[in-house]
Amino acid sequence: MFWSKIFIPTLKDSPQDAEVISHQLMLRAGMIRKVASGIYTWLPLGLMVLRNIENIVREEMNAAGAQEVLMPMVQPKELWEETNRWDKMGSELLRIKDRHDRDFCLGPTHEEVITDLIRNNVKSYKELPLNIYQIQTKFRDEIRPRYGVMRGREFLMKDSYSFNLNEGSLQDTYLIMRDTYKRILERIGLDYKIVKADSGAIGGEVSEEFHVLAENGEDTIAISDASEFAINTELLLQDGEDINSLEGQDSPDGHGKIIIKKGIEVGHIFQLGKVYSAAMQANVQSQEGRAVDLYMGCYGIGVSRLVAAAIEQNNDDKGIIWPESIAPYEVNIVGIGYTKEQKIADASNKLYTKLTSMGYKVIVDDRKDGYGVKMKDAELIGIPINIIIGNKFLENGEVELKHRNGDSSLTQISDLPTFFDHFKASS
RNA sequence: CGGGGUAUAGCGCAGUCUGGUAGCGCACUCGCUUUGGGAGCGAGUGGUCGUAAGUUCGAAUCUUACUACCCCGACCA
Incomplete structure (x- = not known):
């Protein structure tokens, strides 16, 4: 490619409404342009990086035995009523009506759609386990979008969903995904931590977050100075307690002292259990001929957020310093x-x-x-x-x-x- | 949604207090020169000053309403 031919509108000055370094550099480097709050156009250079990350994610998912699909962005109200989430979700769920006055939403996530697919098409335990993923644009009408594509309303995400016959099988898949996420972040070349997390509104029991360490991270995590242990500080704090008071305390895992760091949550893996399969009657026939609800897991990684996270971790006063793995040009x-x-x-x-x-x-x-x-x-x-x-x-x-x-x-x-x-x- | 702030050319800004018909730097166009760290000279293009209404002989400037965007908070796979 020749510079004279490619569309890279670089800027000398940083646009005034960009606060964090990754947002400033993405604008200045001609990677993105804002269309509305939290909504961006990806220009050629930005898209190259986005695709590079996407491809690493895709290769590692395929290598882990997951299968790629593409689900719709627009989803019908009826599916969301089955899990009660049409009512439970707040206004971050962007609701729209079609010309027949039927209710739909823009998909912030796809548990309902994928569970519907599996319950209609998988009937026997012999077809399990399954791990299905997609790399697709999500929409969440965030209360406050900020920091460019780091917390956009529209963003690119790899989300996968596993369907397992029993808890042991779910744990196997969960560990495979945990490993896959480690490989993805190592291949990109980022400094990260696996963090014990609150499973939040999504339900289920076991959940871990993958955080890229960076000063501008939105989350505060507590890391042991002597082991791999890391936990979201939200889980450690009592009411009204100050985050800084945690620094220097004994690590909850019994090894070393706590260090406080900022992180950008780029991945989150969950063992959902039967929450969704029970609500939506997603079951198969077991070896004994009985209908059993499926054990589910879900595993998300923020592809567009990873672009910003990579820049937060790799820049100097001159600009971006791409890891070779995702550089638009080498x-x-x-x-x-x-x-x-x-x-x-x-x-x-x-x-x-x-x-x-x-x-x-x-x-x-x-x-x-x-x-x-x-x-x-x-x-x-x-x-x-x-x-x-x-x-x-x-x-x-x-x-x-x-x-x-x-x-x-x-x-x-x-x-x-x-x-x-x-x-x-x-x- | 609560608090704070911004809106004037593609980007960064001045002009607003004290009303008189819009300016600077960069970018862009043309010409000539230049080419190892954001070049020089000359000539140009580009803005109904966020929107609407009001006050006034006259509004970027004063008043009111609205909108968009940014920051802090709450929220958040």
Whole structure:
């Protein structure tokens, strides 16, 4: 791809209504634009990152034996009445009417729809366990959307639902999902904690949250300084107790002292039990020929929120520093004087073709601008590696290899393919 | 929903107190020069000042109502 062709409207100044760093940088880097409060358009660059994360999630879900479907965003009132949630949910459930005056809602989650699907199509214990997922746009009419896509009203989520014959099987699936979530966050390259959580309005007993650690996190979690233990502070606090009073207390798991950290909740896994299957008569015939309600689990991961979380954890005063796993482009070829010096343009284009054929995601800065403008943009949008082709190349064939993390070195342009061969092999 | 704040060109802002018909920087367009850290000169484009009503000879500016957006809180798979 060429810079002159792609739609990346970068901004020098941060729009005034953006508070947290990820929101500011996503706007400045030309990744998103606001349409209404908590509702955003994803521009090409933002969408590339979103898709990269989505694909990692999809690959890991498939590897864990889950199967992808796509459920509707618009859901009928009748299903929600079966679980009583049409009444229980507040105004975060956006209700709409169709032309026949029938009630629908925009799906904030899909337990009802998936449970309806399974009860109508799965009749025997022999068909279990099942783990079904989708990656889809959700809508929750949040009381107060904020921080850009971190807490939007419309957002992209991977939600999966498991159907198991008994509690033991549910626990097996739950642990597989727990493992899968760990792999997803490690593959993206984020610092995270698994946190004991309140299962909230959704019901069920066992529940854990996956938090990406970041200063701007909306949740406060208590972590042991001596073990893996972490718990949402909401579960530790007595009425009126101050969060800071927890710091330094003995960890509830008996190992070490409590440290208070901020986290962004990017994943949440639940063992639901029979809450929904009982309400909706989702059962199968057991080996003994009796109808038994299914044990269910549900597992959510916020795909769009992960984009913001990744930026919160990886930025500096110049801009975003993408982990290579999700970078929109891995390599940026900066041709200085590209529009004027044919040799620079030729070398840039040739290198682009070569690296692209090696499997790298490459962009060429073919714009008429000078070095400063090009590097500022490259740093803002966080491309991991920049290859600078300029005067030195014209003089003696040398190009500069400049990493977003600050490292830089000079090398002959002819040595680059070998370098990238090794680079790919080692990552 | 309670509290606080903002609304003037794509972005950042001044002008509002003290009413006189809209300005600055960046961006954008054209030309020439420039090209290893956000270039220079020259010439341009772009705004019914959030919406509506009112006061006035005259409203971005004063009054009232409304709307949108942001922050804190409550809320939250």
